[in-house]
Amino acid sequence: MKKSAWMLAVVLALCSLGRAQADQKKTVTSVIDGTLKIIESELVPAVEAMPEDKFSFAPTNGEFKGVRTFAQQAKHVAAVNYIVGAAILGEKPPVDIGGESGPDSVKTKADIVKFLKDSYAYAHKAVATINEGNAVAPIKNPFGEGTATPLGMGTVFAWHGFDHYGQMVEYLRMNGIVPPASRRN
Numbered sequence: 001m002k003k004s005a006w007m008l009a010v011v012l013a014l015c016s017l018g019r020a021q022a023d024q025k026k027t028v029t030s031v032i033d034g035t036l037k038i039i040e041s042e043l044v045p046a047v048e049a050m051p052e053d054k055f056s057f058a059p060t061n062g063e064f065k066g067v068r069t070f071a072q073q074a075k076h077v078a079a080v081n082y083i084v085g086a087a088i089l090g091e092k093p094p095v096d097i098g099g100e101s102g103p104d105s106v107k108t109k110a111d112i113v114k115f116l117k118d119s120y121a122y123a124h125k126a127v128a129t130i131n132e133g134n135a136v137a138p139i140k141n142p143f144g145e146g147t148a149t150p151l152g153m154g155t156v157f158a159w160h161g162f163d164h165y166g167q168m169v170e171y172l173r174m175n176g177i178v179p180p181a182s183r184r185n
Helices: 002-023 030-048 071-087 109-127 150-174
Strands: none
Touching: 002 071, 002 109, 030 071, 030 109, 071 150, 109 150
8 A cells, every 4th residue: 555655656746747847838949959959968078089199080991082080070060050150149250260260270189179169158159049039030141142040040050960970970980989979878
């Protein structure tokens, strides 16, 4: 009897917890920021897992001519994060993407990790400005002619990041490193 009462109490507690979470109103900002946190939580540890002496690695066997190195992949993701964030915020990127303070100036593993982490902080800042009132308002498309929307640009952080994350996972595995997200604890 005591065991049944205890089990009932646990089930009711879990149900009320689930109900409380279901009642929390999701916003455009919280949904986009949630996806941003997911890619950040997988990509940054993957970059941190690659030894510095392997940052210049790029596959050479097969159809890999001219592909980016591991370091270039990480710097590219960071640069796009800055470009997209700036478009959402309606400002110039805080780093000179093609110049002295951009990706080409970032050389060491520590600098690349910092550049990437800082780009995610900037992306979170940009996403925090997206709301139901401006999500589909036209903004300048940073990748060409025409317009985009803050909501559309906010999705770029996830799909673009995961595209390169997939490539970087292969680079890690080709170097005998299990990506942190795939490790069993």
